[in-house]
Amino acid sequence: xxxxxxxxxxxxxxxxxxxxxxxxxxxxxxxxxxxxxxxxxxxxxxxxxxxxxxxxxxxxxxxxxxxxxxxxxxxxxxxxxxxxxxxxxxxxxxxxxxxxxxxxxxxxxxxxxxxxxxxxxxxxxxxxxxxxxxxxxxxxxxxxxxxxxxxxxxxxxxxxxxxxx
Amino acid sequence: xxxxxxxxxxxxxxxxxxxxxxxxxxxxxxxxxxxxxxxxxxxxxxxxxxxxxxxxxxxxxxxxxxxxxxxxxxxxxxxxxxxxxxxxxxxxxxxxxxxxxxxxxxxxxxxxxxxxxxxxxxxxxxxxxxxxxxxxxxxxxxxxxxxxxxxxxxxxxxxxxxxxxxxxxxxxxxxxxxxxxxxxxxxxxxxxxxxxxxxxxxxxxxxxxxxxxxxxxxxxxxxxxxxxxxxxxxxxxxxxxxxxxxxxxxxxxxxxxxxxxxxxxxxxxxxxxxxxxxxxxxxxxxxxxxxxxxxxxxxxxxxxxxxxxxxxxxxxxxxxxxxxxxxxxxxxxxxxxxxxxxxxxxxxxxxxxxxxxxxxxxxxxxxxxxxxxxxxxxxxxxxxxxxxxxxxxxxxxxxxxxxxxxxxxxxxxxxxxxxxxxxxxxxxxxxxxxxxxxxxxxxxxxxxxxxxxxxxxxxxxxxxxxxxxxxxxxxxxxxxxxxxxxxxxxxxxxxxx
Numbered sequence: 001x002x003x004x005x006x007x008x009x010x011x012x013x014x015x016x017x018x019x020x021x022x023x024x025x026x027x028x029x030x031x032x033x034x035x036x037x038x039x040x041x042x043x044x045x046x047x048x049x050x051x052x053x054x055x056x057x058x059x060x061x062x063x064x065x066x067x068x069x070x071x072x073x074x075x076x077x078x079x080x081x082x083x084x085x086x087x088x089x090x091x092x093x094x095x096x097x098x099x100x101x102x103x104x105x106x107x108x109x110x111x112x113x114x115x116x117x118x119x120x121x122x123x124x125x126x127x128x129x130x131x132x133x134x135x136x137x138x139x140x141x142x143x144x145x146x147x148x149x150x151x152x153x154x155x156x157x158x159x160x161x162x163x164x165x
Numbered sequence: 166x167x168x169x170x171x172x173x174x175x176x177x178x179x180x181x182x183x184x185x186x187x188x189x190x191x192x193x194x195x196x197x198x199x200x201x202x203x204x205x206x207x208x209x210x211x212x213x214x215x216x217x218x219x220x221x222x223x224x225x226x227x228x229x230x231x232x233x234x235x236x237x238x239x240x241x242x243x244x245x246x247x248x249x250x251x252x253x254x255x256x257x258x259x260x261x262x263x264x265x266x267x268x269x270x271x272x273x274x275x276x277x278x279x280x281x282x283x284x285x286x287x288x289x290x291x292x293x294x295x296x297x298x299x300x301x302x303x304x305x306x307x308x309x310x311x312x313x314x315x316x317x318x319x320x321x322x323x324x325x326x327x328x329x330x331x332x333x334x335x336x337x338x339x340x341x342x343x344x345x346x347x348x349x350x351x352x353x354x355x356x357x358x359x360x361x362x363x364x365x366x367x368x369x370x371x372x373x374x375x376x377x378x379x380x381x382x383x384x385x386x387x388x389x390x391x392x393x394x395x396x397x398x399x400x401x402x403x404x405x406x407x408x409x410x411x412x413x414x415x416x417x418x419x420x421x422x423x424x425x426x427x428x429x430x431x432x433x434x435x436x437x438x439x440x441x442x443x444x445x446x447x448x449x450x451x452x453x454x455x456x457x458x459x460x461x462x463x464x465x466x467x468x469x470x471x472x473x474x475x476x477x478x479x480x481x482x483x484x485x486x487x488x489x490x491x492x493x494x495x496x497x498x499x500x501x502x503x504x505x506x507x508x509x510x511x512x513x514x515x516x517x518x519x520x521x522x523x524x525x526x527x528x529x530x531x532x533x534x535x536x537x538x539x540x541x542x543x544x545x546x547x548x549x550x551x552x553x554x555x556x557x558x559x560x561x562x563x564x565x566x567x568x569x570x571x572x573x574x575x576x577x578x579x580x581x582x583x584x585x586x587x588x589x590x591x592x593x594x595x596x597x598x599x600x601x602x603x604x605x606x607x608x609x610x611x612x613x614x615x616x617x618x619x620x621x622x623x624x625x626x627x628x629x630x631x632x633x634x635x636x637x638x639x640x641x642x643x644x645x646x647x648x649x650x651x652x653x654x655x656x657x658x659x660x661x662x
Contacts, residue, residue: 029620033623
């Protein structure tokens with residue numbers, strides 16, 4: 001989603017303001033003039049200035065495009081995939097499947113979650129299920145082998161705890 | 166001295182290391198050859214795997230994979246007009262024009278041979294320059310390091326984008342991300358909001374995997390018109406005619422390699438920028454500029470050398486100062502810290518065998534590029550037929566598990582995903598990601614040197630210009646900042662007259 005620079009500028013200025021106020025509460029290093037608030041404070045000021053410049057630039061560009069009678073220069077420019085259902089589904093699946101992994105992998109186990117993960121994503125990318133499912137199972141097992149057996153990363157077993165190897 | 170070299174040879178030619186290098190080469194060649202997978206992504210994907218290796222095999226994997234990936238990005242560029250990595254984008258059109266004329270093997274051969282030549286040149290410069298600079302760097306105190314890091318970050322912002330303002334924004338954001346956690350001179354928990362996971366700061370590795378790998382995958386998933394990668398060209402003997410080219414264009418090879426090494430050594434500017442600058446320079450100084458764009462090999466010779474020499478050049482500031490020359494070395498520096506091979510001048514004095522091993526790795530990587538790259542070209546058609554709709558989900562799952570593997574916490578997976586989405590959004594709006602990564606990598610170093618300098622000087626700012634090297638670096642940095650402003654004021658003053 002392409003936002004006009006002015007929106008970015010305004011958001012950055014707000015962020016900078018919040019940051020600056022937040023760091024005022026940081027305690028100083030005893031006996032020193034400089035403390036942990038120095039760097040974030042300076043960065044907040046810098047960010048605020050850049051935000052202001054972006055804001056002005058955004059407004060100026062919008063005015064210029066309007067003057068020239070162009071089609072662009074709106075506040076938001078939606079990416080072309082917003083109008084395309086397969087891509088919206090793809091993005092949606094991407095978000096949902098990762099949330100599922102984050103919150104479900106401990107309960108369900110890596111092998112089950114990984115298979116669902118790969119299967120769902122490949123389905124969203126329009127791979128026929130008859131190819132997607134076997135590939136999902138095989139690749140999940142391969143990744144599991146590589147990380148669990150070779151690199152000794154403790155991937156959760158979850159539901160398959162009883163047949164853990 | 167020679168015992169260190171013997172040790173280095175022993176470490177590099179160890180059987181495990183050789184297997185790692187071969188595996189990493191194949192990985193790098195594959196990742197480079199598939200459009201949508203970049204060399205930086207290859208490095209980020211290697212981190213969870215090399216995390217569990219000894220330092221030298223870990224570095225070997227990264228050096229080899231990236232050297233191969235930067236070369237193999239030329240292959241789809243030449244055959245399909247789709248660069249495999251951004252570093253090949255500068256001469257994709259030229260190479261494709263050559264393929265259309267039936268000269269694909271010359272374009273590919275030039276890319277292969279002169280990449281190796283450029284890489285070896287950059288390695289020689291690395292071998293000569295790094296120890297010299299390290300001697301110099303032993304005199305550095307916090308003042309000098311502060312200005313050096315600041316100068317490096319400034320270069321990164323001004324070189325890597327046409328409009329530095331957005332680069333500056335992402336740099337500030339990166340530096341702010343680096344402020345999260347306990348890792349500051351006051352050991353005060355900043356921006357942790359009571360979350361224990363944030364006390365250690367936001368993990369650099371999940372962040373980088375997210376920014377470089379996950380964002381590419383998001384881009385692929387929402388791509389409304391993914392192009393099918395079908396190669397129709399025939400490829401003959403790629404090595405034929407290369408010696409003749411070397412004899413015809415020696416100046417171009419040298420110029421490309423030198424420019425590449427320098428650009429690589431500049432923080433934030435890597436192989437892709439080196440290739441663009443080199444191609445432009447080649448056209449400008451060519452005796453046949455009108456032939457550029459029609460399928461003329463001169464530009465490919467020059468920028469092919471430039472992008473591989475930039476890889477070696479980027480290691481110069483990375484090894485000597487811990488300041489990454491490009492995003493790949495930014496990731497490698499993270500790995501070096503994890504392996505207790507902290508970059509800096511002491512690396513050259515206390516454990517020189519590690520440095521010698523790195524030199525050897527670079528030399529070997531560029532030499533094995535020739536046979537392995539040749540094989541890769543031979544099977545290019547098959548590589549490009551690997552279905553990306555299967556590949557991308559697998560890579561994404563690999564990223565998720567990889568991010569988990571570093572600290573065994575789901576929090577890192579979350580960081581990676583959020584970083585991926587933010588990087589995707591930022592890049593869509595024209596904000597470059599490289600300054601953000603540099604800010605994250607160098608933020609701690611910048612603040613530590615700033616605060617220790619101010620404590621040492623008791624708050625006085627003049628002390629930052631007190632020492633000769635510090636003063637020089639400081640003046641140069643301020644000059645780079647104010648140069649655009651001065652230039653604008655100057656032209657405005659001159660024009661009315």
